[in-house]
Amino acid sequence: xxxxxxxxxxxxxxxxxxxxxxxxxxxxxxTWLWYKQDPGEGPVLLIALYKAGxxxxxxxLTAQFGITRKDSFLNxxxxxxxxxxxxxxxxxxxxxxxxxxxxTGTQLKVEL
Amino acid sequence: EPEVTQTPSHQxxxxxxxxxxxxxxxxxxxxFYWYRQILGQKxxxxxxFYNNEISExxxxxxxxxxxxxxxxxxxxxxxxxxxxEDSAMYFCxxxxxxxxxxxxxxxxxxxx
Numbered sequence: 001x002x003x004x005x006x007x008x009x010x011x012x013x014x015x016x017x018x019x020x021x022x023x024x025x026x027x028x029x030x031t032w033l034w035y036k037q038d039p040g041e042g043p044v045l046l047i048a049l050y051k052a053g054x055x056x057x058x059x060x061l062t063a064q065f066g067i068t069r070k071d072s073f074l075n076x077x078x079x080x081x082x083x084x085x086x087x088x089x090x091x092x093x094x095x096x097x098x099x100x101x102x103x104t105g106t107q108l109k110v111e112l
Numbered sequence: 113e114p115e116v117t118q119t120p121s122h123q124x125x126x127x128x129x130x131x132x133x134x135x136x137x138x139x140x141x142x143x144f145y146w147y148r149q150i151l152g153q154k155x156x157x158x159x160x161f162y163n164n165e166i167s168e169x170x171x172x173x174x175x176x177x178x179x180x181x182x183x184x185x186x187x188x189x190x191x192x193x194x195x196x197e198d199s200a201m202y203f204c205x206x207x208x209x210x211x212x213x214x215x216x217x218x219x220x221x222x223x224x
Contacts, residue, residue: 102156
């Protein structure tokens with residue numbers, strides 16, 4: 001089945017540092033999504049990518065759709081305490097529809 | 113901004129009991145979903161619902177599970193006879209057309 005592996009599994013960084021994380025798959029996808037989950041809340045969409053090679057920003061967040069269509073990257077610049085949470089990549093299930101397969105998640109902790 | 117709302121936020125039940133988790137999707141959305149997240153794990157698709165019927169379901173969504181849209185605003189997930197392994201966060205989501213999913217804040221189900 002579809003499997004999305006995220007790296008790193010968790011990271012503990014200092015406030016102000018830049019953060020990079022990635023998501024890889026053995027399958028090709030035409031859409032990559034990045035969600036953030038705050039503690040006790042549901043996932044919230046951060047960035048959606050629809051084209052291979054696409055680079056999209058949302059404030060301090062930048063995500064890239066890998067050229068092979070098998071991976072995606074998320075960068076956060078100048079991290080702040082509210083960036084704490086779990087970041088999930090997600091792709092549509094094979095066969096279409098808007099059901100999503102979520103990645104394994106990257107937990108981000110920010111030290112003041 | 114419109115939200116998906118879920119009640120209750122936390123439900124504790126004894127093994128073998130029936131539970132109903134409630135969701136109010138965003139009002140003009142037509143596609144509804146339930147996802148599940150076991151503690152510390154990724155978010156998993158359970159079922160999608162459109163035009164008053166299930167459009168797709170995962171292997172997790174067995175005969176113990178059912179969904180219903182009893183009126184024009186609510187969307188419910190029923191677990192007929194809960195098991196310990198049903199303990200998880202249950203997220204409702206909705207969308208309109210090709211828009212990305214909007215998730216609720218979830219119901220934490222604890223089966224004792």
